[in-house]
Amino acid sequence: MDDARYWRSVVNAIVSLIDEGTFNISKEGISLKAMDPSGISMISFSMPNKAFSKFNVEKTTPVGLNLGNLSKFLDRSRDGEQLVMKDAGNQIELTFVGQNSKRKCTLPMIDAGKDPEKEPKIDFESRVELKSDSLREVLKDVTLVSTYANFKTDKNFFLVTGNGDAGKLEEEHLDSADMIKKLDVKKATSATFNLEYLERIVNGCPSDTTISLSLKNDEPIRIDYMIGEASFIYYLAPYLES
Amino acid sequence: MDDARYWRSVVNAIVSLIDEGTFNISKEGISLKAMDPSGISMISFSMPNKAFSKFNVEKTTPVGLNLGNLSKFLDRSRDGEQLVMKDAGNQIELTFVGQNSKRKCTLPMIDAGKDPEKEPKIDFESRVELKSDSLREVLKDVTLVSTYANFKTDKNFFLVTGNGDAGKLEEEHLDSADMIKKLDVKKATSATFNLEYLERIVNGCPSDTTISLSLKNDEPIRIDYMIGEASFIYYLAPYLES
Amino acid sequence: MDDARYWRSVVNAIVSLIDEGTFNISKEGISLKAMDPSGISMISFSMPNKAFSKFNVEKTTPVGLNLGNLSKFLDRSRDGEQLVMKDAGNQIELTFVGQNSKRKCTLPMIDAGKDPEKEPKIDFESRVELKSDSLREVLKDVTLVSTYANFKTDKNFFLVTGNGDAGKLEEEHLDSADMIKKLDVKKATSATFNLEYLERIVNGCPSDTTISLSLKNDEPIRIDYMIGEASFIYYLAPYLES
Numbered sequence: 247m248d249d250a251r252y253w254r255s256v257v258n259a260i261v262s263l264i265d266e267g268t269f270n271i272s273k274e275g276i277s278l279k280a281m282d283p284s285g286i287s288m289i290s291f292s293m294p295n296k297a298f299s300k301f302n303v304e305k306t307t308p309v310g311l312n313l314g315n316l317s318k319f320l321d322r323s324r325d326g327e328q329l330v331m332k333d334a335g336n337q338i339e340l341t342f343v344g345q346n347s348k349r350k351c352t353l354p355m356i357d358a359g360k361d362p363e364k365e366p367k368i369d370f371e372s373r374v375e376l377k378s379d380s381l382r383e384v385l386k387d388v389t390l391v392s393t394y395a396n397f398k399t400d401k402n403f404f405l406v407t408g409n410g411d412a413g414k415l416e417e418e419h420l421d422s423a424d425m426i427k428k429l430d431v432k433k434a435t436s437a438t439f440n441l442e443y444l445e446r447i448v449n450g451c452p453s454d455t456t457i458s459l460s461l462k463n464d465e466p467i468r469i470d471y472m473i474g475e476a477s478f479i480y481y482l483a484p485y486l487e488s
Numbered sequence: 489m490d491d492a493r494y495w496r497s498v499v500n501a502i503v504s505l506i507d508e509g510t511f512n513i514s515k516e517g518i519s520l521k522a523m524d525p526s527g528i529s530m531i532s533f534s535m536p537n538k539a540f541s542k543f544n545v546e547k548t549t550p551v552g553l554n555l556g557n558l559s560k561f562l563d564r565s566r567d568g569e570q571l572v573m574k575d576a577g578n579q580i581e582l583t584f585v586g587q588n589s590k591r592k593c594t595l596p597m598i599d600a601g602k603d604p605e606k607e608p609k610i611d612f613e614s615r616v617e618l619k620s621d622s623l624r625e626v627l628k629d630v631t632l633v634s635t636y637a638n639f640k641t642d643k644n645f646f647l648v649t650g651n652g653d654a655g656k657l658e659e660e661h662l663d664s665a666d667m668i669k670k671l672d673v674k675k676a677t678s679a680t681f682n683l684e685y686l687e688r689i690v691n692g693c694p695s696d697t698t699i700s701l702s703l704k705n706d707e708p709i710r711i712d713y714m715i716g717e718a719s720f721i722y723y724l725a726p727y728l729e730s
Numbered sequence: 731m732d733d734a735r736y737w738r739s740v741v742n743a744i745v746s747l748i749d750e751g752t753f754n755i756s757k758e759g760i761s762l763k764a765m766d767p768s769g770i771s772m773i774s775f776s777m778p779n780k781a782f783s784k785f786n787v788e789k790t791t792p793v794g795l796n797l798g799n800l801s802k803f804l805d806r807s808r809d810g811e812q813l814v815m816k817d818a819g820n821q822i823e824l825t826f827v828g829q830n831s832k833r834k835c836t837l838p839m840i841d842a843g844k845d846p847e848k849e850p851k852i853d854f855e856s857r858v859e860l861k862s863d864s865l866r867e868v869l870k871d872v873t874l875v876s877t878y879a880n881f882k883t884d885k886n887f888f889l890v891t892g893n894g895d896a897g898k899l900e901e902e903h904l905d906s907a908d909m910i911k912k913l914d915v916k917k918a919t920s921a922t923f924n925l926e927y928l929e930r931i932v933n934g935c936p937s938d939t940t941i942s943l944s945l946k947n948d949e950p951i952r953i954d955y956m957i958g959e960a961s962f963i964y965y966l967a968p969y970l971e972s
Contacts, residue, residue, distance in 0.1 A: 315896045346907035352898040412557045414594040423588035629806050654799045656836040665830035
């Protein structure tokens with residue numbers, strides 16, 4: 247990989263939701279599907295072999311790793327370093343190659359559960375495309391009053407609300423608003439989600455990236471974005487008031 | 489209000505001292521008088537109607553609010569947003585109006601005690617005008633040795649001292665010093681104040697603002713500054729060694 | 731002293747290792763030798779009289795100080811302030827002289843043990859000169875996996891390794907690497923050191939400074955650097971696996 251920092255941003259997007267996971271490494275590329283430990287959200291990640299400057303895989307291998315530790319190593323990458331990842335038996339070798347310096351980290355492989363999860367099939371009724379940074383700010387606003395955020399879409403607006411002891415918050419963004427890239431509403435929708443999980447998913451997304459939210463009444467939300475060639479899909483179960 | 493950030497700096501100056509308070513809203517403007525819960529300091533704030541781009545008040549109303557929560561909402565204001573504040577029955581609506589986006593916070597009104605406090609009448613004997621940032625630095629210095637600061641004024645200097653186990657600190661600023669804007673001494677004065685309260689009052693004041701200290705021997709200090717058209721007066725009881 | 735900040739960086743380099751110490755002040759200059767409380771490292775500091783813009787010492791005096799408190803005072807120095815240090819009986823007076831402002835701190839002298847420690851005599855077999863910032867980064871890397879770092883030198887490389895539950899780290903820097911200024915190896919060496927102490931010593935060194943490491947198999951490391959005219963020598967005992 248020509249730029250160690252790219253792989254770092256990819257791993258950070260995964261580690262925002264899960265701490266351990268199994269990469270599935272095949273000739274086509276790398277993928278990972280996992281649920282977070284609480285079971286209310288899942289991530290489906292894939293990255294094609296062409297995203298790597300050299301990709302040399304003979305047989306399909308599952309590689310279970312402590313992603314928290316992997317992420318800490320990657321956070322230490324320096325400007326202009328190349329990254330070489332190598333399967334070395336029951337461990338993974340990361341080598342950061344700089345100018346006449348070589349930094350090698352070896353991580354033990356772990357058993358993080360190998361069965362790929364199935365993605366839910368939902369016939370979504372509306373879709374909002376917006377800037378990652380703007381969505382992050384909206385979610386921060388809502389944390390002032392609640393631990394849940396309600397997302398509503400209608401013909402020409404996207405509405406986010408929260409409610410709690412400290413007060414009530416209601417943010418209306420017209421389809422013509424700066425932060426909205428696209429608003430596609432077949433049917434008006436409303437669903438409420440755990441704010442902490444929304445924030446973890448959105449915080450994994452780099453700045454200045456387009457995020458897509460797919461919604462259906464009281465159904466899981468699907469959140470999509472790309473980091474370069476790598477694709478990230480998250481699902482988060484709705485909060486249903488009883 | 490054309491600039492939500494202006495109202496934010498006003499509220500931050502109040503919230504540095506008290507966490508709940510009652511705004512008195514009349515045709516003339518907004519005012520607030522309150523003592524901090526410990527009873528050793530008070531704030532008297534007023535802001536004329538002309539400080540608002542539109543001010544529409546029919547009858548005098550007391551509006552009790554959790555100022556800590558209000559301040560958190562205002563901290564979330566974005567560049568270039570207008571702010572509309574509205575009395576909506578037993579709650580206050582703050583609407584931040586941006587480009588095709590509208591963010592509305594609703595805060596419940598609370599009973600924060602309505603009786604305006606009387607300001608102490610003191611015949612001050614000296615007055616120091618100085619830069620807020622410089623005073624902040626002086627107070628930070630004194631925290632290294634003590635939890636109290638003594639302020640002395642004399643013909644041509646302003647002296648701040650602190651004393652404790654770690655050592656002694658003595659800062660002499662001549663009337664010609666950069667940080668001193670004006671020194672007006674009818675009679676030399678000396679008084680000692682709780683450093684935490686001094687810091688809270690001074691920290692509420694924006695950068696690059698002139699602060700005025702009025703002093704009399706072993707009497708409360710009066711601290712004045714303006715943020716735009718809004719006027720802030722604080723009183724802080726002296727610490728008297730027994 | 732024309733620049734209070736210079737003396738601040740000198741004291742910060744000492745305080746990174748010890749919290750109390752005795753300066754030995756003689757006609758020739760100031761020096762200090764001390765072991766850290768755990769006894770596994772020592773510092774030998776000296777600064778010639780010519781490093782001061784005015785140096786007026788009549789008789790050799792030991793000055794024991796709480797260096798932590800001294801450092802806090804020095805951290806509060808402002809741009810362009812001169813510093814005057816004066817022995818005032820059983821206390822030390824630091825005066826920061828600015829434009830028509832004078833800030834005076836008085837620190838009590840303490841008894842911090844007066845006997846100068848002897849420096850160990852070691853016939854080192856290799857020496858590495860490298861940039862302080864690069865070494866800091868290398869040590870940070872190693873903290874991800876261990877609380878110890880092994881330093882190895884050989885003909886043409888300097889190798890740092892760490893080992894722990896989270897994985898293994900190995901950093902190889904050729905003598906031609908950017909961060910290596912000079913590599914002088916009479917004999918290949920290997921020794922392991924407590925990472926916390928290494929970090930404390932190296933963190934005391936300003937940015938963009940050359941650090942020299944002198945090594946011998948399983949013997950204490952000697953770490954040298956200069957801040958202006960002031961010379962710092964540290965020794966740190968090796969960690970020997972039993």
